[in-house]
Amino acid sequence: MKKREKLTAPLIAVLLGLLVGMIIVIASGKSPVLLISAIIKSFCGFDILNPGPINPRYFGEFIVFSMPLILTGLAVGFAYRTGLFNIGGEGQVMVGALAATVVGILVPLPPVLHAIVCLIAGGAAGALWAFLPGFLKVKRNISEVVTAIMMNYAALYFCNYILKALPGSTQTRTVDLPASALIKSDFLKQITNNSRLHWGILVVFLAVIVYHIIIEKTTFGYSLRATGFNAEGARYAGMKVERNVVYAMMISGVMAGLAGAIMVLGTFGYGRVLNTAENYGFDGIAVALVGGCNAIGIFFAGLLFGLLKVAQPLMQSMQIPKDIATIISSTIIMLVAMQNGIIYIMNRLPKKKENAEKGSEQA
Template structure:
């Protein structure tokens, strides 16, 4: 029995690794077919990330909201729910953190920065609680309600900025320096990149998810409800309360992702008629990371590395940057084809034993 479990675990861990390799190989084939050099393309990505401090810093900077968005999706999935509303929760968290920073700009940094981060997380929590309440009280499927909440967030944030926090350039005013996560030290270290201290928040969030789900009684209860609501209810657990709590905590992670953009990368929020895409990319990050905290961290690093390295790939190898999105899509496709990969691995292992 223990050998079977070990075999299943190794297969599960191998799936994302094989998916990445297959995605990169398919990307290389596409490059060859259309007349580009895949070796030069991939070499430029690796060199830019590890040998050019600016692109390395930008990769880590882009990784911060991706990891937090991935944690939001992974947390809800681990508790039996599918949070498609990370994008909306991220946007309200972004606006709330910026609005808090601007409104309380007279406070010292030691108070203003934590309050602004908390405001972002709280706004995301509220946006996650609403579909959680609808699911628990009225059995509204969370996929439908969270998708709708995305659009409400998109147009609500635009309305609030335009009517209460508007300045020239279709955006909010810039936040005061006391609320900023930007760091001259990190900027100098990475030759002018926008890397900021939000990376610490992301790492703390990774640890917090692991600790909450696997080291606390409440985490066990949340996972139990996700695994079997009927059995959990029979055991005396409140399924409705845990559903609301799960989506609320998921919303906190998403709201923090928005706060990192507002307080770290941009220092303001613009009026937009389109989604940021970070929340939707978080679904792919969680999928590739097998909905585990460390997996999400690694998947976020891979995705941000491909996206930022794609810029140098275009400059050095002439490969269109859109090809990076194709490679990412292929990786996700192969993760989604995990059954076929497991079948192939099983066949291979049986042949090896013969």
């Protein structure tokens, strides 16, 4: 697939997904302008229906919603590029959040250092939770899909048990983490009109850069990709296939664990006892797919899905069902999965046009 086609096919899928959403809105008796208005306002805070000052709070919240999606997308994409399918991102997000919470509450440290240690703990917890599926795959040839998805449920109940046992916890949340452990920012809050935007955005940027460097620029990344492409060929070439599989899963788990950590340390400031999964890990699969498992592509795909999520309350306020955003997301995913067909049509149209022109000249 050519580089131009890799960029064009997902873009066409996004535009067609939005078109399908507008058609459904029209069929429901509403104006598609309301849908467009909700999306634009969620993105930048400008209301095209009632023009006035831009409210940067909307932009800040849009980024907050997007950050964990980008990280879980990177987690899924990294595993996929190395021949693995990390469907356990949901559990890795939970244990990452748990580790950050436990260290934040129980380990007193100076400011800045405390937050860094909490982030490291979150990433390490995600790596450890991803270790078992990778280990069982290389030692017992058990599919990482089976073990990872089972561990999602184990993570939910394990994390809830530990969180409730922490000092001062209720049935729904822990005590507030100390300020030294948080990555909240008064500066970012001020420039975005009291949004929850925090320094986790730096973690996201760093993760995107590290992902790109490891996968595209290092011999280690090449060996990981070679293992995923042809394990026996990689083994014949002297690469340590079993080690690479475990390392790839653990690196993937680090990124998912960081997603949980930044939500605790930046967005909420306390640990949450969840009744059910929040689907960040599963949404990461869609983000990775739409982004083509490329670091930059995943970054923009995460922003797209974050925008559709944060736009749902505005849609409801405009009497547009919030499920429209889900329909748009699902359509985009389906079309990206069919991108080979889109590329085929793209390549056929110029040929048809050329044949038609030749026919008219001969006539």
